[in-house]
Amino acid sequence: MGEPRTFSKLLLVIIFVVAIVFSCLGGYAVGVYIKPFEITTTLTKTETIIFTETVTFTYTMLLYLPSPSPILNTTVSELGNRFAYVERGERLSVIMPFIYIDKSVLYSEDRNSMIGKWVVNGSYSFIEDGLLIGSEGMCTIAYNDVVKVEGYKVYRLRLSIRRIDGEVRFSLSSVSQLIVNRFVSVVIDRYRYTSVYLQDRKATNQRSIDLGSTSDIEILFAYALRAVEIFVKRRGIDEDWILLAQVSTQQLWLYDTKITVEVCNSSIVLEDLTVYELAGTGIRDLRPVFDWGNGKYNPGSILKDREGYMIFFATAGFYRQPLGILILRTKDMVSYEPVKLVIIKGIPSYTGQGFLFKWVDGKIHGYLMNWGGSYQGGIHRIVKVVLDEDFSLVELNESITLVNPPPGGVWGHYDIALLKFNGTWYAITSSFTAGTILWKIESPTSTVFTYVKTVFEKGRENPCIYPVVSPTAEIKLMISLATDAEYGSRHKIYVLDKDFNPIEEYDIISYRVWSAGHSFYLDPWYIYINQDQVLERRFTSGDIWPGAYIEVYRLKTNYRYFIEE
Secondary structure, eight states: OHHHHHHHHHHHHHHHHHHHHHHHHIIIIIOOOOOOOEEEEEEEEEEEOTTSOEEEEEEEEEEEOOOOOOBSSOOOOOGGGGGOOEEEEEEEEEEOOOEEEEEEEEEEEOTTTOTTTEEEESSEEEETTEEEEOOTTSEEEEEESSOOOOTTEEEEEEEEEEEEEEEEEEEEEEEETTEEEEEEEEEEOTTSBEEEEETTEEOSSBOOOBOTTOOEEEEEEEEOSSEEEEEEEETTTOSSOEEEEEEEOOOGGGGTOEEEEEEEEEEEEEEEEEEEEEEESEEEEEEEEEEOTTSOOOTTOBOBOTTSOEEEEEEEEETTEEEEEEEEEESSSSSOEEEEEEOGGGOTTEEEEEEEEEOTTSSEEEEEEEOSSOOBTTTBOEEEEEEOTTOOEEEEEOOOEEESOOOOTTTOBOOEEEEEETTEEEEEEEETTTEEEEEEESSTTOSEEEEEEEEESSSEEEEEEEEEEOTTSOEEEEEEEEEOGGGTSEEEEEEEOTTSOEEEEEEEEEOSSTTOOOEEEOTTTOEEEEEEEOGGGOSSTTOOSTTEEEEEEEEEESOEEOOOO
């Protein structure tokens, strides 16, 4: 019985040696990085023991065989490098545009609080369910005399259709002596189809929805300063809001604009009216607000609120324009809720394609990008901001100095990230036309950027970068960038050496939103953030703002943060 055992052990040794030789040949001869994957080899043999029992012996061992991953260099100098890998794992969640901040209710009324707040010319009564408007053979006009339409607000009407033999119209209008000047309105006709009108003409960017037999609906007017997006939801049918129309308007807040309801040869019950703070109809460029209040760089330290939520910020999008900065919070980096919309100086073009952190003075410092207007000196679009703990603007500095900068190209230098490496603070900017550029800065609050080197000449933007430790304990850097069409319209993660030279490339995912932002986070979360767009939430193919949403993926890698002591 000793001989079979010897044979089994010998066979195991042979398999193990062959695996090592094959692995080494793959690492050196083929010239690719190796990522481990497991092969379980099981040897089973039955022996009869002197006790006349039958025993099955199972020998299991794990062998590492080569699996190629994309790289820039074509040789591998160390055997250990074959164990490094970076790849996208399973999708964990989808963060759709919030449209409004549901915890930021600015005004609310229901059946019990409607009395005295609506002016009605025609037939109406207050019933248990709400305000009953309309009757057979006549038209009734009602408007809310308390709520005035203001910028960056969302107005939600909840109602029930009792009968519709004519039409029902909901509008943002000015009303004078019962003369209704409709700026934008939603009409439900006798066949229960919707139409949207701009003044008295049908809106171009709209879709008609068949309400069918549904009686209970909600209508949403989301208003920025010069545009309105209109949504509908059929209660019990639609889980999410359906976009009806996107229209450009006058600045409605200048005209004492009111919520108006017109009911002709029909009857409805208006159940409630709620006003919210606008959160945007698209969400882009999700990034954390870092907590460096102790004056030390730490990519794993994210600012938390009093309830222990991590604070993030993003760009809030809208029809044909950005809206500004959307502050969010999360417990797990998988699900998020909006907290506040921040409009810098009332100018919505200051967007979240930037970097924010809490500093030693207790304030939030950082850099944003100005999408609007001419960029500074034909070179860049970067602005410096200081916010208080409630994210209200304390300081805006538009005089950022770039020392010895490369040409900015058509769009200039923008999209910025910060890091500290080998005792030096750096900023890295990236744009399709200006390239990915490394700058030295005196401190993370500096307004003077001194050119160091060009990492990539062009075709990449939206940087997210950290010093990292490789599986072989080497100090490197890892950066995520979005590439333009010339480079495949992809999200990629690159590994750089200590001199910021690219040495590895990992292709992560494609995207639909032009110039899409993405970011990643290592230990302890290992999360990858992607950005894409719901095409049903826009009418114009070039409109990158509405319908943009966030996908959260698991990031599968054995790199970790390098944090200097």
